[in-house]
């Protein structure tokens with residue numbers, strides 16, 4: 001195999017073994033159904049006895065900016081080295097062309113590949129850590145099928161950065177190799193982020209981080225979706241609202257605790273929690289009737305596709 005590391009080619013032999021990998025004791029599956037809600041910046045996990053709300057690959061964010069800057073630099077260099085390949089208005093000419101690459105441009109490319117390689121390795125380790133935490137909580141994992149396109153529409157590049165699809169495959173691989181399973185259901189059937197287990201539907205924008213309902217249910221949105229996901233039936237892909245209602249009294253304190261831990265635990269990098277946690281608000285059921293809190297999820301919408309592109313032009 002050839003890998004480029006810090007601009008130099010490294011060759012290594014890859015040994016592929018057949019069989020089942022050794023599994024560490026601590027990575028064995030738990031028991032029971034676990035509901036998940038995976039968003040571009042948060043991951044909510046709810047089991048019968050435990051709930052967690054964490055940032056989804058937040059540590060990767062600074063590297064994204066570096067990548068974007070380098071990509072722009074490369075584009076400028078490519079244009080400067082090959083003016084004959086462009087029309088006056090900046091678009092690329094059609095047909096066969098020769099592309100010249102300067103030494104500096106090659107350096108930028110090597111630099112870019114190095115950052116991307118490190119990012120991929122970092123992401124893999126973050127995904128692996130989160131998957132290990134999740135598989136401890138149960139053996140059946142339920143979540144809405146992530147629509148990569150919908151994510152991309154909403155979040156542009158930060159989706160590719162976090163690779164939620166890759167995360168789900170990793171979860172599936174680990175769960176299945178240990179005898180568990182991952183169940184994904186189509187979002188059009190469930191729309192968990194819009195529903196309350198009392199049957200009401202509340203359309204929300206993504207920036208609305210709280211689920212509040214006249215029936216008295218009040219919870220952080222991602223945690224509540226993950227809670228509901230536990231009660232989606234595999235055969236019909238429908239939410240079993242009766243079961244959810246029954247479990248709610250026991251689950252509410254778990255969700256509340258998970259949210260409190262999420263907003264009080266400072267992340268390792270020392271940066272603040274994403275606003276998608278809804279941290280600017282307090283968790284109290286009393287204010288449901290008045291206003292359903294609407295905290296702007298700045299972190300989540302930091303890179304809409306349009307603006308990133310617009311800036312590049």
Ligand SMILES: [Zn+2]
Nearest residue numbers: 196198213215
């Ligand atoms: Zn309700």
